[in-house]
Amino acid sequence: MLAAVLTGPGRLELVERPEEPDPGPGEVLVAVRRVGICGTDYHAYDGTQNFIEYPCVLGHELAVEVLAVGRDVTRVAPGDRCAVMPYLSCGACVACRRGRSNCCERIEVLGVTRPGGLRERMLLPAAQLFPGDGLALEQLVLVETxxxxxxxxxxxxxxxxxxxxxxxxxxxxxxxxxxxxxxxxxxxxxxxxxxxxxxxxxxxxxxxxxxxxxxxxxxxxxxxxxxxxxxxxxxxxxxxxxxxxxxxxxxxxxxxxxxxxxxxxxxxxxxxxxxxxxxSRNATAQDWEQVLAAVRDGSLDATAWVNHRSTLTSVVDDLPRLASSPGHVVKAVVDLGPEEERP
Known part of the structure; x- marks a missing residue:
């Protein structure tokens, strides 16, 4: 399984990683379909991101397709296309108890403190997936932003x-x-x-x-x-x-x-x-539900922002160029398939 790994500032490498195991209870195995690239990734590449932990698989803006689900998972089913909330909160600290999971004291973030989505497959907690209900992959990958x-x-x-x-x-x-x-x-x-x-x-x-x-x-x-x-x-x-x-x-x-x-x-x-x-840090599940509703009713539409496309194999060369002049691109997206849905 291929993955783009940031081993340190200025060092992005395409590496082979072991295949993901079958999903356990509460887990979902997904195929990554789209990955958005943003300022967090540019800063991580430059070594100026506040929270990055190297080495790290980048990618926190994700649109995925469910391949298999673990025991007791009812939120999603194989074939569902979903946006992925990349913030993993503990659920127990004072912030979480007050409904402020976005600033959890022990928060982990995919693509920053945990391996992200610049890879072909990944295991995720089912709770992090938000079903697209007919939305296109191009819409789902922009939900995080x-x-x-x-x-x-x-x-x-x-x-x-x-x-x-x-x-x-x-x-x-x-x-x-x-x-x-x-x-x-x-x-x-x-x-x-x-x-x-x-x-x-x-x-x-x-x-x-x-x-x-x-x-x-x-x-x-x-x-x-x-x-x-x-x-x-x-x-x-x-x-x-x-x-x-x-x-x-x-x-x-x-x-x-x-x-x-x-x-x-x-x-x-x-x-x-x-x-x-x-x-203002991250977002909450409530924010995401409201954003998805606004995308569905057409009052939020960001698909025109995407003006640069890359692939998993070409992002190793693309990201350094994008990071050196971020003002030249509004939104870059890494396309991992499927081929029939490519714009």
């Missing part, structure tokens, strides 16, 4: 009186913007990469290129006022620090991306404006 955005928006709860600014027009920023415009009065999207801004504008979003006096630029696009809700989806240290200056009085700032090191801000303005700061 959409879930990240959905959860972040649920953290800030923008309403019809809010102007929202999203910093970063990558897939997570796009996911945040899509979720936010379901409830917010106005959603703005800003990024330093013109190509990304152009894509976002083509998708119907109010997007602009950042540069120069950032505060003035934001005011220009927000009718002279600062936004009441700001999401930083860039994961960029400088952007996260500047984001504090962009939140209007009484507003909310949400860090969706994360970075290594210390993020600083000017306390007097932060305090005087009574800004609320949120971190």
């Amino acid at each position: 959409l879930g990240i955005g959905w959860h972040a928006v649920r953290r800030a709860a923008p309403g019809p009186d809010d102007t929202v600014l999203v910093l970063g027009a990558g897939p997570v920023g796009l996911a945040v913007a899509q979720a936010a415009r379901r409830t917010a009065a106005r959603v703005l999207l800003a990024d330093p990469v013109p190509r990304r801004v152009g894509f976002a504008a083509g998708a119907g979003l109010h997007a602009f290129v950042v540069g120069g006096d950032l505060v003035a630029r934001v005011r220009e696009h927000a009718a002279g006022e600062l936004p009441s809700v700001v999401f930083d989806a860039s994961g960029n240290h400088a952007s996260m620090e500047r984001a504090f200056e962009l939140v209007g009085p009484g507003g909310r700032l949400v860090f969706v991306g994360h970075t290594r090191g210390v993020v600083t801000f000017a306390n007097p303005r932060f305090h005087a404006s009574e800004v609320t700061l949120h971190a």
Whole structure:
């Protein structure tokens, strides 16, 4: 069985691994069909991902097909096509007991702290599978990204009186913007990469290129006022620090991306404006159920984001190129079959 293994920063190798055993109680054997590549994978390749444990099989955005199920599994059946929630929580810590499994104290994440999906077959707990119920593989592989955005928006709860600014027009920023415009009065999207801004504008979003006096630029696009809700989806240290200056009085700032090191801000303005700061990590099963419902009814559609395709054998060469210039690709997907469903 072939797998793409990241043995250390800058070292992605295609290796033969033993075949997976038959599924045990509560387990499911799946064939991996699609794997999304995102900023987490780029940072893992560069050695700047906060939680990666080497060596690791990358791949946490997954669409799979069920091959066999273990005893007592009723959630899915052979032949089902599913999205895979890659966050494995303990169910017992204080966060889990409070319904915050996304920030479990002992959380494991496929493709980060546990082997992920850049391989032909894998065993998974049945509880991690969300049946697609007729959705295409291209839709299922994007559920994880959409879930990240959905959860972040649920953290800030923008309403019809809010102007929202999203910093970063990558897939997570796009996911945040899509979720936010379901409830917010106005959603703005800003990024330093013109190509990304152009894509976002083509998708119907109010997007602009950042540069120069950032505060003035934001005011220009927000009718002279600062936004009441700001999401930083860039994961960029400088952007996260500047984001504090962009939140209007009484507003909310949400860090969706994360970075290594210390993020600083000017306390007097932060305090005087009574800004609320949120971190947003992963997503919950509730978020995923709501995302899947929105994808089914057509109110969320991210399939147009996929503008680069790879295969399991070619991703070893593709990932270094993608990681070196992530702004040139909106969404990359590794296609592992089946051939009759390839776009």
